[in-house]
Amino acid sequence: MTGFDDWLNRRLEECAQQAGENVVTYVARAVASRMVTDDRRADSASIEELMAHLANSAAFAETAMPSTSATITDPDRLRALYATGLLDSAPEEIYDRITRAAAAALDAPSAAVSLVDVDRQFFKSTVGMNVDTPEERQTPLDRSVCQYAVANGAPLIIEDARTHPIFKNHPAVLDGTLVAYLGIPLSDSDDNAIGTLCVFDDKPRLWGTGHVQILSDLALLAAERIFGPGAGPQG
Known part of the structure; x- marks a missing residue:
């Protein structure tokens, strides 16, 4: 790469290889992620157009995630x-x-009560997210990390998704939206999880047992509001 010395170019090749990509794809994805991050931080009106062009160019080509x-x-x-x-x-x-x-207690920039439908994720409540219109209050299911907490029926703890063997391939991680995530399923008394209370960050976080307990307590309050007394884990 122009401007890199021999050592940096060798290291670049190693990083691309570790990611299972060639250097051109690896660099293009990194640049695309930075463009998206900068546009989000600037609250640019062109972010949707940028994402559409990146999708058409396959800059964030879909990678296999568990079903x-x-x-x-x-x-x-x-x-x-x-x-x-x-x-x-x-x-x-x-x-x-x-x-x-949740955001205040865990010192997280973003938090949400998410509901996971068959083909989409709907945000009942958010902190730190631009959701001013009904369209912005939902995402396609493939953009959802919360679906995995729902599917497992257990807290999902991700400290650095960029190095996670599974979540490093998630679209929201590839485009720089999410790096750290902690989500607690919202379940009824029959253990049907309909969504999560989650917090997330665009930088790595070390989630301790205290963080999980606090978010679990708040998630139980949300579940009791949704389903009534007796909701959530039993016994």
Whole structure:
């Protein structure tokens, strides 16, 4: 690469090889990620156009992620989700208080109450995200990290997704949106997880047991608000 000495070029080749890519693809993806990050930080109106062009150019080519289909499309889970009436509903202060508390308690720039539908992720409440319109309050399912917490029915703890053997391939990680993530499933008394209370960061984080406990307690409050007393893990 122009401007790199021999050592840096050798190191670049090694990094690309470790990522399973050639140097051109590795550099293009890195540059694309930086462009997206800079546009997001500048709150640029062109971010959607940029993402569309990057998608058309396959800068973030899809990579294999584990399938969550069996759990996400489970009829009992979907009935529990739809029965809440929360999909496409307006923001509510009770949930906003919970996400604000989660972001503040864990010193995280972003937090959300997410609901995972069969083909999309809907945000009932957010902190630190640009979700001013109904369209911005949802993402396609392939952009969801929360679906994996829902599928596993357990806390999902990611300290640096860029080096995670699975999540380094996730679209939200590849484009720089998410580096660290902590999500707790929101479950009814029958263990149907409909979404998560999550926090995330665009830099690595060390999540301790105290962080998990605090977020779990707040998630239980959210689940009790959604399903009533008795929601969440039993016993």
